[in-house]
Structure formats: C-alpha cells, structure tokens
Amino acid sequence: MSSRALRRLRQEQLEATLDTNAEESEEEEEEEEVQKTGFLQLDSSEDESSEDESSDDEDSAAAAAQSTPKPTVKAKPAKVEKEEDIDTILSSFQPTKTHDVDAPSSSQTQTLRNILLNKNHGYDIQALDLDYAVKSLLGGVGDFENYPRGCGGGRGRGGGGGRRTVKKYLFGRPRESWGKPPSFVGGGLGCKELTEPVLQEERNSWTIPWPYNLQNESSNKDTSSPDASSTIPKQKWYTLTMADTYQDQQYAYHQLLRLNTSSRHSAAALEDPNTLAMFVADHPHYADTLLQLSMVLYHVNDRGRGGDLLRRCMYVFETALPSSVLPNSNDDGEYEVLMDVDRQPNQGLFAALFRIMQTSGMSGCHPNALMTGRFLLSLDPLRDPMGVLLILDYYALASRGSRVEGNETGALFVKELVECDLIKVHYKDPLTSRHWVCDLKDMPGWAFSYALALYRLANNDDCEDEEMQQKADDALVDALTKFPLVLPKLLAMNKVNTQDRSFIMDWPKVLPFFTAESDDAIEGTVQDRVAKGAGIHLVRIFVQRHHKLWAGDNVIQWMFKCADMVVDKISKPPPGGKNEEAEAAAAANAEDGNNQAGATHLTSKFHPSLVRYAQFDPSEYEDAFRTLPPEAIALDPNIIAPAMEFNANRRGRFLRRAQLPEEMMQGGREGLMMRLVGDNMGLEMLDPDSPLLQLYLQSLLPWNQVDGVAPPR
Structure with a gap:
C-alpha cells in the first residue's frame, strides 16, 4: 500500500471522528462557498433536498464521496504527514478499547485465567524467560539484538541490511545446539482442541474429568457441606498429540524400561544414567527422557547441564503448543483453557513446568517461578495435580521487585486470588464417593499468606491504610484461631526468643494457648483423624519454606499483637453471655491444681478437602535438591557430551x-x-x-x- 493511500485512509478516519459542532460549521462554510462560486452542485445534502425520492442511491453516494473530502483538506497537515513514517501512520489505525484496562467491564465474564495470566493482574510474560528474569534480578539489561542464527529466525524482506525477524519463545531463546524439534507433520508433537467432532473421531474415549463435569449449582454455595459443588466456568480443553515417529520413540523407551526391569542381569542399567544419555543422543527431541536426564544431573549437583536440558525439554513442548494455550499479554477470554494431565503426553508438560518453577525458586529467581506456576495452575486449577497451591503464595510474596503505585504485585495477586473465590479445593473419597469443597483460606498456607499480603498492602512505602490494617489483623486472627499449630512452629524456625518478657512482647503469656499439638493425640472419627493428619502435613510444608517471610521484627510484633487478641477473645466472655468453654477448661485446670492461664489450648480445625494434598512429598518444596555424591552415579563424560548437543549426522x-x-x-x-x-x-x-x-x-x-x-x- 502506498503512502498516498495511507494518508487518504488517515484523513478519512480523522473526518469520521469530528464532533457535531465541527460538522455544522463546515456545512455553513460550504454554503457560503456555494453562494460565492456556484460550482459545488453535487453536494449530497442539496441533492437529497432537490431530487425526488425515487432517485438512485448509488449516484447520491458517489456524489457524497466526491464532495465530502474537498472542503476539509488543509495544506499544513499534508506537509507534516509527508515527514511521518509509514509505521506511525499504521499505528493510528489500531482499534480503540471500549472499557477500562484496570477493571473489566460488567458484560465481560471474569475467569480464573484472566486473573492468573492477565497483565492487569500483575502477570509479566517476559519473566517467563529465565535469562531475562536473572538479568533483571541482577540489575542488568538483556541483549535482545544478538540473536543466534538458526533459531527460527531469518532476515526480513528488506534485503541484507534489514532487521531479522526472530520468533519469540516465551520460556527462553533456544540455542543452536538444541536443534529444531519437528512439527506434528514431521514426526513430532502437536496440539488440538477436544471438540465434539474430535471426540467422535476418537469414539468418545475421553470425557471431561471430575470435578469439571459437575453441573452448575449456583443455589448451593455452602462449601462446608459434604455434597457442595462450586460453579464450573466455561471450558475449552486442549491436548498434546503424538505423531507416529514420536510414538515409536515412546514405545522404544518403554520397551527399554521393560527390558531393564525384567532381566536381572541388566537391572543395573536402571541405576546407570549412561544408558539414558545414549537414548537422548539418538532421540534428541523426545521430551520425557530429556526431563529425566535433567533431574539426574540436578541430583549430582550438575545444575548447569541439568538446567540446559530442562529448558530444552520445555522448548520441545512450547513449539507444539498454540498461542491459544500459551499465555499472552492481554488474556481476557471468556473460557478456561484446560488440559487433562491423565492424557499422554500431557503429563510431561505438567512435570516440565513444575520442574522449571521448582528450579527457578531454588536459584532465587522468584518472578520466573511465580509466572511459571501461574501458567501451570491455569491449565488445571480445580484439581491442581502438581500441588502448585502449596508453594505459589510463597513465590508471590517473595517477589518484591515489581510494584504498582507503591504496592507489591505479588501481594496484590494473593489478595485478588483469594477474594475472587474462583478456586475451590475439591476432594472425593475413593471409598465412599463423598465430595468436599473448601476455599483457599481453609488451607493453612493461604490463610497466613493472605493476612501477610494485606499487612504489606496496608504498610506500603507511600502511605499507611488503617482500614487495610484492620482487615489484615482480622485475617491473621482468623488464621491463628483456625490453625494455632502454625505460630509456635514459625517462632521456632525463626529462632525467636520466647522466654524473655518485655513491654512490647510477652510470649510466655500467649504461647501456652498455642502449644504444639501431638500427631498421636488425634481424636474423633476416621475422617477427622485423616483430615488432621493431612493438615499437619501441609503445616510442615508451609513452615519449612515460608518461615523466612515471617522473620522481620515488625512482622513478629504484629503476630504477637494478633495472638494477644486471640487470647483475649477466648478468655473474656462474650457480651451478654458466658464463655462456657473457658469456664469448663478453668474448672478442669482447678481440679488438676494448674492455675496457669495458658492451660486452655486452641485446637486446629482442618477441612476434609485437604486430604488431596497428603500425597505430596515435602522434599519437592524445599529450597535445594538432595544431591548424591558423584561416585554413586558414574557418569561417563564421553556419553553425556553427545546427549547435550544435537547432531543431525549422528x-x-x-x-x-x-x-x-x-x-x-x-x-x-x-x-x-x-x-x-x-x-x-x-x-x-x-x-x-x-x-x-x-x-x-x-x-x-x-x-x-x-x-x-x-x-x-
């Protein structure tokens, strides 16, 4: 398109946006010019008033098109437009937004994917790139101009001196040594939407998993009842597909595992990673073996090559995923984009994203871990197969670099995710098929993280919000009342002196109400014992990773103030009545001869839905891998080296x-x-x-x- 045509389009757009007063003034000027010159006789307004109703509409439209632009052309703007660039002219034709970017319109349905992957809610796509996140963390600027050749890019159409258009990969720039994974047509991975025609081709072998197949029950919102169910949003299901060549590689790998386990003479091959490395060298774009070899290298403290293989594995998955599944800068769709972890090879994608989140958090790059975890949670938020909710709040509160109007984006994200009430923790008993549902604040970690997020928002750098501070105090009081087991564990992990007394903090007065509960002293039904065991398991995971966030002096003083409020709440009788529980406990203590005020203990209350998280290993949420000595796994460098680099002539x-x-x-x-x-x-x-x-x-x-x-x- 020529520059003259672009200027004409821009001129028409400017004319269309004129207000009514300007149009009236132009019509008056045209009438005056008609009276003076007498040659503008093809004006559309004059034709409509003079001609009969049976006149041709096409002639009048053509006359209007010829007469309208003439009186509005000016000489000075034309000279300015000649100096403007064509890109600047094209940028003026972008569609204008009809709603505020900070708050979605009432007609737009707010989905969980909007909150997790929208930039208006603090989602930074650039933080998915580990190189960019590390350089931002260190205060450097990334070199985004010197892209390596052969990584999906080439020179533009402008010739040898033009800019090279390089495909942008969200999880990092690929290296030349990785090679380019084949497409689905070329024998690699692909992705498709599970629509009704696709399911009919598969003979309806797949159905929507539980709890996404529950009917919308807007009237039943009692999450404490065993049979309650939340409102399920609109969904779009996607799945990865394997080509025939990729399936042959998967069959060969499973055959190798079966042979190693069936023969006692080759059982040592499972303990020898050299066999796995040779398979990776022969099949460089098979994602499962890339991920396994990466974890082997991490456990022998070879983080450099382990991280290289992990990013290479994610590169294989990213080339197969469409843009509708990957996060974008303005993700405001009306549907939840979901993937079933039980379908092959979707499980490898979930595992790769979890390992990226885990290793980024271990290296201290919390923004990268947070953005990766939010994308992983958006793929299956109600089931959470990888246990992202056990650590996502830590990454959000530990990412204190980015701020919006003085507030931390991580604290804002925790507040919005809890208050949106779109994530429910579902659990179904496999024996009785009973269904339990609870909110995020029923999890020990999110209850305390929500209170800490409100506390940080109330005490930001710009000003202090008393209303937000009161809201934070109420949230921490509720968390301490519901989970009193957390307080002594947090103080013990932070090595707080709880024996001395002062006018500011008097822990010997408060702590006896929050004495640690024994794991064996669990009473009640089988369901209560199982729920309490799972709750103690989640408390252990929360304390071992989150205790550093609660180590500040101001945070410890705030915890004491809220703990003192809890003690006053359970010690003093309510207005107009008596505290029967306190009187019964005091009578029992009087019989035992114990007059200490702290003899009345608080009991933790865990929801039965937390049993679904009892299977997760606490070591997966630590800040470092448990490494093995190099002698335990004899890695041959001559075999590992071909696996690290792609060689098409192998x-x-x-x-x-x-x-x-x-x-x-x-x-x-x-x-x-x-x-x-x-x-x-x-x-x-x-x-x-x-x-x-x-x-x-x-x-x-x-x-x-x-x-x-x-x-x-």
Whole structure:
C-alpha cells in the first residue's frame, strides 16, 4: 500500500471522528462557498433536498464521496504527514478499547485465567524467560539484538541490511545446539482442541474429568457441606498429540524400561544414567527422557547441564503448543483453557513446568517461578495435580521487585486470588464417593499468606491504610484461631526468643494457648483423624519454606499483637453471655491444681478437602535438591557430551545381545535359536562413537543387530 493511500485512509478516519459542532460549521462554510462560486452542485445534502425520492442511491453516494473530502483538506497537515513514517501512520489505525484496562467491564465474564495470566493482574510474560528474569534480578539489561542464527529466525524482506525477524519463545531463546524439534507433520508433537467432532473421531474415549463435569449449582454455595459443588466456568480443553515417529520413540523407551526391569542381569542399567544419555543422543527431541536426564544431573549437583536440558525439554513442548494455550499479554477470554494431565503426553508438560518453577525458586529467581506456576495452575486449577497451591503464595510474596503505585504485585495477586473465590479445593473419597469443597483460606498456607499480603498492602512505602490494617489483623486472627499449630512452629524456625518478657512482647503469656499439638493425640472419627493428619502435613510444608517471610521484627510484633487478641477473645466472655468453654477448661485446670492461664489450648480445625494434598512429598518444596555424591552415579563424560548437543549426522546405534538367563543358556539348540531370533530380551546398547573398524567387525557377528534392521533368518 502506498503512502498516498495511507494518508487518504488517515484523513478519512480523522473526518469520521469530528464532533457535531465541527460538522455544522463546515456545512455553513460550504454554503457560503456555494453562494460565492456556484460550482459545488453535487453536494449530497442539496441533492437529497432537490431530487425526488425515487432517485438512485448509488449516484447520491458517489456524489457524497466526491464532495465530502474537498472542503476539509488543509495544506499544513499534508506537509507534516509527508515527514511521518509509514509505521506511525499504521499505528493510528489500531482499534480503540471500549472499557477500562484496570477493571473489566460488567458484560465481560471474569475467569480464573484472566486473573492468573492477565497483565492487569500483575502477570509479566517476559519473566517467563529465565535469562531475562536473572538479568533483571541482577540489575542488568538483556541483549535482545544478538540473536543466534538458526533459531527460527531469518532476515526480513528488506534485503541484507534489514532487521531479522526472530520468533519469540516465551520460556527462553533456544540455542543452536538444541536443534529444531519437528512439527506434528514431521514426526513430532502437536496440539488440538477436544471438540465434539474430535471426540467422535476418537469414539468418545475421553470425557471431561471430575470435578469439571459437575453441573452448575449456583443455589448451593455452602462449601462446608459434604455434597457442595462450586460453579464450573466455561471450558475449552486442549491436548498434546503424538505423531507416529514420536510414538515409536515412546514405545522404544518403554520397551527399554521393560527390558531393564525384567532381566536381572541388566537391572543395573536402571541405576546407570549412561544408558539414558545414549537414548537422548539418538532421540534428541523426545521430551520425557530429556526431563529425566535433567533431574539426574540436578541430583549430582550438575545444575548447569541439568538446567540446559530442562529448558530444552520445555522448548520441545512450547513449539507444539498454540498461542491459544500459551499465555499472552492481554488474556481476557471468556473460557478456561484446560488440559487433562491423565492424557499422554500431557503429563510431561505438567512435570516440565513444575520442574522449571521448582528450579527457578531454588536459584532465587522468584518472578520466573511465580509466572511459571501461574501458567501451570491455569491449565488445571480445580484439581491442581502438581500441588502448585502449596508453594505459589510463597513465590508471590517473595517477589518484591515489581510494584504498582507503591504496592507489591505479588501481594496484590494473593489478595485478588483469594477474594475472587474462583478456586475451590475439591476432594472425593475413593471409598465412599463423598465430595468436599473448601476455599483457599481453609488451607493453612493461604490463610497466613493472605493476612501477610494485606499487612504489606496496608504498610506500603507511600502511605499507611488503617482500614487495610484492620482487615489484615482480622485475617491473621482468623488464621491463628483456625490453625494455632502454625505460630509456635514459625517462632521456632525463626529462632525467636520466647522466654524473655518485655513491654512490647510477652510470649510466655500467649504461647501456652498455642502449644504444639501431638500427631498421636488425634481424636474423633476416621475422617477427622485423616483430615488432621493431612493438615499437619501441609503445616510442615508451609513452615519449612515460608518461615523466612515471617522473620522481620515488625512482622513478629504484629503476630504477637494478633495472638494477644486471640487470647483475649477466648478468655473474656462474650457480651451478654458466658464463655462456657473457658469456664469448663478453668474448672478442669482447678481440679488438676494448674492455675496457669495458658492451660486452655486452641485446637486446629482442618477441612476434609485437604486430604488431596497428603500425597505430596515435602522434599519437592524445599529450597535445594538432595544431591548424591558423584561416585554413586558414574557418569561417563564421553556419553553425556553427545546427549547435550544435537547432531543431525549422528550414526545409528548397534544392539547386541546381553548375557541371557541361565534357562536360555541351557536350552541347547532352542536356546541358540532364541539368541539369534529372540524376542527382544536382554538388549544392550553399543556406543555408536566407537572406532569404525570395531563397529564393522561387530556387525559381522550374527547375534548383533542394527537398530531398525530385522535380524537374519
């Protein structure tokens, strides 16, 4: 499109936005010019008044198009437009927003994906790139101009001196040594939406999982009842798909695992990561083995190569995901974009995102961990298969770098996520099929994190909000009343002196009400005991990772003030009545001869829905991996090196028969035939980088096999 056509389009747009007063003044000027000159006889207003109703509409429209732009053309703006760039002219044609960016319109349905992945709620897409997040954390500026060649980009149409258009990857720029994963047509991974025609092609082998298949019950909002269910939003389900070549790689890997577990002579191959590294070298774009080898390197304290393989695994998944699933800068759709973790190979995507969040949090890059965790939670928020809710609040409160009007974006995110009431913790008993639902504030971690987020918002750098401070005090009082077990554990982890007394803090007066409950002293029904055991498990995970956020002197004084309020609340009788529980406890203490005021203990109340999180390992939420000595896992650098770099000209591997079981060795001729023809038992992989003469001589032996070539008859 030429610059003259662009200026004409811009002129028409400016004319369309004129107000009514300007139009009236222009019509008056046109009338005066008609009276003076007498040659503007094709004006549309004059034609409509003079011509009959049966006149042709097309002629009048053409006349209006010719007459309208003439009186409004000015000479000075035309000279200015000649100096403007074409990109500037095109940018003026962007559609204007019809609603405020800070608050969604009433007609727009607020979804959980909007809160988790919208930039108006503090979501920063650039923080998904680990390199950018680390450089921002260190105060540096990323080098975004020197993109490596061969990473999905090339020069533009402008010739040799133009800018190179490079495809942007959200989780980091790929390296040349990774290679480019094949598309679904080329034998890699793809993604599709599970619509009704797709499900019919699959013969309805998949259905919407629980609890997303629950009917909307807006009238039943009692989350304390066992049979309560929350309102399920509109959904769009996506899934990753595997091409035939990718399925063959998955079958070969599962066959290798099956062989290693079935033969006692090759059982050591499971403990030897060199076999896994050789498989990665031959299949460089198979995501599951990339993730497993990455975790092996992390556990031997090789973080550099482990992180490289982990990002390479995510690069394979990112090339397969469409833009409708990946987060974007303004994600304001009306549907929840979900994925089922039970479908293959979706589980690998969930595991890779969790490991990225985990390793980023261990390295101190909390913004990257927060943005990755928010994207992972948006894929399956009601079931939370990876346990993101156990650690996401920590990453939000630990990310104190970005601020909006003096407030921390992490604290704002915790406040909005809790108050939106869109996430419910669902649990169904597999034996009785009873259904329990609870809110985020029924989880110990989110109850205390919500109070801390309100406290930070009330005491920001700009001003102090007394109303917000009162709201924070009420939230912490409710958390301490519901989960008194947390207070002594937080003080013990932060090494707070609870024996001394002062006018500011008197812990010996308050702490006896919050004595730690014994794990064995659990009374009640089986359901109560299971719920309490799961609650204590969540408290252990919360304290071991979140205690650093509660280590400040001002935060400890605030905790004491709220704990003192809880003690006064349970000690003093309510107005107009008596505190029967306090009187009964005091009578029991008087019989025992204990007059200490702290003899009345608070009891933690855990919701049965928390049982769903009892299966998660606390070590997965620590700040470091439990490493093994290098001698425990003998890694061969000559085998690991080919797995770290992609080589398109790599030779295929040879397979030879390993030592067979004694039953086959004693089978005589039949055993020999099984060795020659066999049923793929006891395969051992040979290094393809061995000398060529050695590989040639091994290929002459009848019991050796080449990968992909049938054995001799």
